[in-house]
Amino acid sequence: MGRLSALFDPETVAVVGATDREGAVGRAILENLRDGFAGEVVPINPSREAVLGLECYEDATSAPPIDLAVVVVPPDIVIESMRNLAAAGTENVVVITAGFAETGGEGAQRERQLREIAAEYDLNVVGPNSLGIMATSTGMNATFGPEDALEGSISFMSQSGAFITAVLDWANEQGIGFRDVVSLGNKTVLDETDFVREWGDDPETDVIIGYLEDIDDGRGFIDAAREVTDDTPIVLVKSGRTDAGAQAASSHTGAIAGSERAYEAGLEQAGVLRARSVQELFDYARALSGLPEPESDGVAVVTNAGGPGVLTTDAVGDSTLEMADFADETIDRLGEAMPDEANVYNPIDAIGDADVERFGEALEIALADPNVGSAVVVAAPTAVLSYDDLAETVIERLEAHDTPVVTCLMGGERARNAEKTLRESGVPNYFDPSRAVSGLDALARYRDIRDRTVKRPETFDVDRERAREILARTKRRTDNRLGVESMDLLEAYGIPTPDGEIVDDPDRAREVAASIAGDVVMKIVSPDISHKSDIGGVKVGVADEDVYDAYEDVVARARNYQPDATITGVQIQEMLDLESSTETIVGMNRDPQFGPLLLYGLGGIFVEILEDTSVRVAPIDEGEAHEMVDEITAAPLLRGARGREPADVDDVVETIQRLSQLVTDFPSILELDINPLVAGPDGVQAIDLRLTVDADELDTEEL
Amino acid sequence: MGRLSALFDPETVAVVGATDREGAVGRAILENLRDGFAGEVVPINPSREAVLGLECYEDATSAPPIDLAVVVVPPDIVIESMRNLAAAGTENVVVITAGFAETGGEGAQRERQLREIAAEYDLNVVGPNSLGIMATSTGMNATFGPEDALEGSISFMSQSGAFITAVLDWANEQGIGFRDVVSLGNKTVLDETDFVREWGDDPETDVIIGYLEDIDDGRGFIDAAREVTDDTPIVLVKSGRTDAGAQAASSHTGAIAGSERAYEAGLEQAGVLRARSVQELFDYARALSGLPEPESDGVAVVTNAGGPGVLTTDAVGDSTLEMADFADETIDRLGEAMPDEANVYNPIDAIGDADVERFGEALEIALADPNVGSAVVVAAPTAVLSYDDLAETVIERLEAHDTPVVTCLMGGERARNAEKTLRESGVPNYFDPSRAVSGLDALARYRDIRDRTVKRPETFDVDRERAREILARTKRRTDNRLGVESMDLLEAYGIPTPDGEIVDDPDRAREVAASIAGDVVMKIVSPDISHKSDIGGVKVGVADEDVYDAYEDVVARARNYQPDATITGVQIQEMLDLESSTETIVGMNRDPQFGPLLLYGLGGIFVEILEDTSVRVAPIDEGEAHEMVDEITAAPLLRGARGREPADVDDVVETIQRLSQLVTDFPSILELDINPLVAGPDGVQAIDLRLTVDADELDTEEL
Known part of the structure; x- marks a missing residue:
């Protein structure tokens, strides 16, 4: 597969199936391209001499060299067109045509052929069943949607074409711009992982956002996204979160329903910020695309209104951030600059008669405080406050301190112009204090993602050959299950047993x-x-x-x-001393998208009832194993709550890592539970074991 | 205190402290009144003959009869003005002036005087430190805010004046109207409970909304709200939810920080829908003010776009609602009406080329299904779909079926006009599918609130006299505590002990x-x-x-x-058989606003670590005690999970009710814990007891 950047930066774009018939998709695309694209546009249609005044060619081989082809011919001739394009040396194709796997039967057969041709000729293929793609840098709108995109630094992919048209209509009104836009369609060849990689390498993309209904290769996505998020934040709406939603997604795109817990863990491990709604997606993206990184979690709130100040403080309490604890000097400076009735502690209430000057002063003093990593300016409309001037002041202060500031200029019409001024300098204004704080929170969470180091999973010295022999015992059984008689499997991987x-x-x-x-x-x-x-x-x-x-x-x-x-x-x-120990569970099952999903939790009767468990996609490093242990609500039990002697948590962490290694070494292990794994002050002991093995798969695994 | 309706429907309003000085509050109020109020406006100011062309009076006694006075004089003459108003027979006063309890010291003293005068003359007093009040039915804007309110059916109270100005500016842009608006100020005399009662009696108020930082009398509020919510929904933002927020609220209004858990329980018992943000407040209020009640929880989703359909389904999964299971007939009818590629199962995907006709047909068939209690219409912009026409169709279908429908017409500018059409017929349009579903969810939750019956708490036959004697033992102790030696207290109230x-x-x-x-x-x-x-x-x-x-x-x-x-x-x-039993805890502590707060949960070491507890404000009825037991995550343990013999849950429920009676009978009990209360198949046994008693208070309690 060639570099994807060629998809977004072609010199010549052909529309295969171009037509001037009113209402036809082949016309809509040609019009969109003709009206904005900086390069050459070539219609291809054997039954036309010219389309919309452009010279039309019979096929790709007779046309000038084509960098990108957009295919809108009927489904039964798509494959033929693809061969023709390949013969002409075209490497990048967007297939708009529907009627592939999403319709089953013949369509599924066609989709297989499409995949084969792409592999044979090393083609970059978007779709089929796609709305098309856009690249604002060259004015290329190769979609049949009604809207162009404004230029910006957000690159956007979507598994739903309608989602793109809806978002663009709104984004244009809001003045939000994009870099590249891709309607993924059926993802037969290129999928989310490819575009994440591409945009990760693109210096002009500040944020990657997307709407996805499934992820084809969970592990591949995690690996790609981890690399990309070192430089570029990724925000995704992954729908089908609920059982009903997953069912709806499956009938929409044929997405195989992977478990929501696997997606939750996988996206978190990938470093993706997950949004739950369209609104959250853009609330996060707006903050991530224009603001500097917060150096600490302390938030300063500056307001002219007590009530909204309290609401903002609540929102900070709900987030991963905290209200900044002002230095004494800050309090002193605020005390001098503000009237007596003002509140100089955080949230700073500059009170109702605050003008822009006083707001600016309060913000300046707050941003100079070493404990302040970011700020929210929350304003209610008053006779003495000009929102337009406040916008200018916020931008000045932000730039002087290189500290992120978001605003919540409450109200309707009177905030519009200020909002535009702010947006042009990369400062998002939010309708409501809680959304403003969620924007800052996304910034801080992305900073933490960037700061984290995921290590190579530790490789313990284990007896793999012996483990394989033990797993082979399943061949003598009809139900593929092994139990407590195979505890030596755990011993082979260094997991203690009584x-x-x-x-x-x-x-x-x-x-x-x-x-x-x-x-x-x-x-x-x-x-x-x-x-x-x-x-x-x-x-x-x-x-x-x-x-x-x-x-x-x-x-x-x-x-x-x-x-x-x-x-x-x-x-x-x-006999183990169960008095001073805690029963936990460690297990694994395989997810269709993400593969081996490790589970850790409180064991015994509580596993089922309290569902106090944490999950991760294997393999994991030591840090992730630690997180699994720390994440469960009952974690303090192990840490020695209520005067109990603490359990040896390091041993638990090592056991999870060893299990991770075992299930990674043997994909033939379909599921496995150690329940209970008793954790006490002297370490852990696996007391019982159940696993299911695919014996045929086992034979194919190399040692 | 007279009927509050006089506050909102005066014939003559006086502004005490009226002035024509530019920028003065006394001028802003007079202008607001002069410009819109249908009745007579009377300026009062001893140093003016006329203000803004209106004849000015020296004081209230020399003026014509005044139904409502708005007081803006300096703080040190407020009390004198109040006496003068009372002498003139004025019964309703809004005190705008600040400088009372919120400033401490002298201000607190003034506030006490204000309360005394109000009591002496039976005055309705709003404020002090209030922005004022509005009543759109008579065009009365008795505030100094920059905005008038549009006429509507939402009555709105706020403990923050700035919150009102911010909301009105935005609501005017959105076309959202109000009935009465009250800035509560310091709530010295009239508070949230009074206005809830007033608006509950007002047939023109469809929804009561509010922003509160505290509730003065929690129990009184619960009782009033319970009655009101039989007819009128109440939606509140109660800020200070988080520790940081509560601290900020306390420095803003001097609100005493009650516990968030008490507010959570109290507002839920009161039947209040609680919003977490300004946006949620209006998302709920818009649905509650214009739509019929859903008869069942089944939601139909009708869309032209698969992706947004899946997002909507997720939102339904997150809510208390469920996706409607269509009747066979509905599927058949949809199959005939829709093209082959459409999805006729819920969510109905009428696909991208759906015009208004097809949308209307799908909606009509869905609403005719007996399993459908409400519907969401979700649309993405396409060339063939007119949002304006779709709005008309939605309104027609809704009215024909008297079933609530909300819309999410995705996009920006192109949805504006349709949104207005919908709003005028009471149909809220939402930016995003998740918000649309949350609107319907508010409707269904309010229906459930209205349907619930709160019974009078059961009165068990107890030995109150003996309990009192046992409590009196604290007089012999210095720490006010009683323990296991006072288990006979529980026996006196019929709670079993070993x-x-x-x-x-x-x-x-x-x-x-x-x-x-x-x-x-x-x-x-x-x-x-x-x-x-x-x-x-x-x-x-x-x-x-x-x-x-x-x-x-x-x-x-x-x-x-x-x-x-x-x-x-x-x-x-x-010795009890602890093997087949579960250790639980039942307790009580007193909240400054809500009084006795009952707690139930899993006992032993798990209370502290898992915090798996439920709370209610006492006294409670049997249904509420049942809810407390069912709400905890570990509830299935008692119900006989994993082959255990079920505990006698009725006995647990009765014990909670008996404890409710005990702590209601004796306000002198400050806190009490029965831990553990062992619950098994043969009933419950209280094993250990700790309580703290205010012995002085005990002496004042009548039997």
Whole structure:
């Protein structure tokens, strides 16, 4: 695949299927191109001599060299047109035509052919079923939408064409500009990951935004986005968040519903800021495209109105930011500059008769404070305050201090002109204090994303060959499941398990128990019996002298419960001190888009009821494993709340990393649960295990 | 206090302190009144003959009869002016003047005088420190703000004057109208509860909205709002939600910071819809002021654009509503009416070439479905769709079916005219699908508020006299605390406690233990020792024959730990089956605004760490007690999750109600915790108790 920049910077654009028929898509695109594009526009249509006054060619091979072709021919001749374009040396194609995979049957077949041709000729293909693309730098509007885009630094991709037309209509009214716009269509060849990479390399793109209904290759997207977000923020609306929404998305684009938790974790790991609505998308993008980076999380609020000041303070409390704690000098300076009735503590209330001068002074003093990383100017309309002048003052102060400032000039018509002045200097004005703060919050969160270092996942010294042999045991089973009899799998990957073993006669049971210090736990081991406790198949605190009888008893109970059950034996395990420990769970299941999804949480009965868990896409580094442990609500339990002795959290963190390595090494492991993983002051112990293995897949995995 | 309607419907309004000095507040108010008010306007100022061409009077007694006086004189003569007004028979006064309690010292003294005069003469007083009031029905703008309000059916109160000017400026641009507007100021006499009552009685007010920083009398507000919300929805922004916000509110209006949890519970019990931002306030108010009530929670989505349809579906998933499950007939009808490529399942995607006709047909078929309680029309701009015509069609369909419909006509300028048409018929158009759904959600939540029946709290047969005697024990103590030795307090109110008693010699211990079936639990009882377990002061599972020694042992350990501790004795308690039970907590503390705040939650170590608790303002009825139990995340534990035997939830519910009665009967109980309250299949048992009593208050309480 060639460099995508050629898509956005062609010298010659052909419209394959150009026509002058009123209302036709092939006309709309040609008109859009003719009216604004700086380069040459070439209509292609074998049944026309000229279209809209432009010389028309029979096909690509007879036309001048084409850098970008926009294909609008009927679905059944798209493939032929593509071959013709490839033969003519065209490398970049946008397929507008619909009637591909989204219609099933024949369409799906066509989409496969399209993919093959693209691979064969190394073509960059957008679509099919796309509204088209735009590049404002050359005035190129290669869409059939009714709106042009204004020039700007936001690059925008969307899996919905209608979303683009709706957004542009509104953005034009608001004066918000774009760099490149792409309607992704069916994403047969080029997808979100390709454009994220492209715009990450584009120095003129300040922010990447998008509307997505699915992500084709979750892991690839994470890797690409992580690199890109070192320089360029990415804000996405990923719809289909709820069950109902996912179902609707699936009928709209045929998106396979990956789990929302996987998207949540994956996008967070990718460094993407996720917006929940169109409004949030632009509230974030406006802040990210024009403002400097905040150096700290302290926010100063400057207002002429107490109530809105309180609302702004609440919004700061809701965000990841905090109200700046002013230095003494700041308080003193404000005290001198402001009238007696003013509040010189944060939020600064310059009171109702504040004019622009006083506002400017308050802002100046606040921005000079070393504890202030950003500021919000919140104003209510008064007779003595000119919003237009306030806008100028805010811009001056921002530029003098290189500190981000957003505004909330409350009101309607009277704020419009000031809003425009601010926008032209990159300062977003928001309708309401909570949205203003959310803009600053996006800036701070992006700074944190940029600052974070994701390390290469640690590679522990493990016995991979042995693990493979253990996993191969599934071949002897019909249900692909392994259980507690395969705890040695964990040992092979250095995850601690209690002393003990599985025995199949009572004398051996006695021997093993004797070799373990203290009393033991005994559990029936049978692939056919799930709820071992319920049938009396578990005995806790068995003294050595009782082990023989206990063995006979648990086996008898199991036989009694289910006469035809396969009984592997009885597990003899050391007793753990559960009083000072916490039961946790570590597990993994595979997501269709993101692959292995690790889960950590509070174990036992609480897993199901409280759902207090954290997830990450594997493989993960140490920092991410730490986050997983810290994120759960019950984290303080492990850290030693209420006078308990703290658990060895480092051991938990290492166990999660080792599990990450195991499931990354063996894609054949479809799901796996260690429940409970008991975490105490002396470390962790995996007590029980269940996993499902795809034995055929296992054979294909190289060591 | 007279009827407040006189405030909003005076025939004669006087401005006390009227002046023609440029920039003076007394001039701004007079101008506002002169320019719009339908009645007579009377300036009062002893040093003027005429102001702005109106005859001016020396004082109220020399003027014609005044129905409403607006006072703008300097703070030191406000009291004198009030006396003069009272003498002249004026009953309604708005005090604009600032410099009262908000400035402390002398101002606070003035505020007390103001309150006294109002009480003495039975005056309705708004303010002081108010922007004024408006009543659009008579064109009365008795504020000094720069904006008039449009006529409408929303009545609006605000504890911030600036909030009013900001909102009006914007609302005028949006065409949003108001009925009455009140700037509450310091709320010395009239407060939020008074206006809620007044507007609840006003047939012309469709919705009450407000911005509040505190609520003076929480219980009074709940009672008034409950009645009003039977007919009129109330939407409030209560700021100071966060710690930082509460601090800012306190420095703005001197509001005492009540706990956010108390406000959350109290406003919910009051039936108030709480908005978190200015935007949400009006998103809700616009839906509530013009639309019919949804008969069910099923939402139909009709769109011409797949992506926005998915976003809308997500928003429905986030709300209390659900996507309507269309009847077979609806699917059939849509299948006939729509093109093949359309999606006839909800969300209905009439696809990109849908014109108004097709949109109208889809909406008509959806609204005819019995499972549809409301609908959202979401449109992206296309060449074939006229938003103006779509607006007309939506209004027609809505009126034909009397079912609420909101719209999201995406885009900018091209939606303006349609938006106006819709607004004039009471249909709110929203910028973004998520806001459109939140409007419908407010409608459905208000319907549920109206449908709920709050019963009179149940009165159990209790031994109030005995409870009082037990509470009086605090008089013998210096720290006002009672503990486990006062478990008989719970017995007096019918809350079960385990068998047993507190004894002070080992022989008696043996006797008590013998009278209890099975082993016993023994605990040291000492007001000076908090962590009894830590010092070995608790013994569990003591057999009868070991009781004597155990008694001596726990006492010895306590003495050893703290030689000067008062030792009340040793509690001998029956052993409970804790295996099949759940430890919960029931408690109460007093909030400065709302009074007794009941708390219920998961007990033990989880209370502090998981904070899985629910709260309500007491007294509560059975339904509210049930809600408290059902609301906590761990509720399924009690309901018998994971094969556990369910606890007797009715007993838990009754215990919460009995506690509600106890703390309502005795305001002298400042705080109380039953922790744990063990809930099992056989009912509940209160195991431990701590409470704090105001002994002086106790003496004033009547039985």
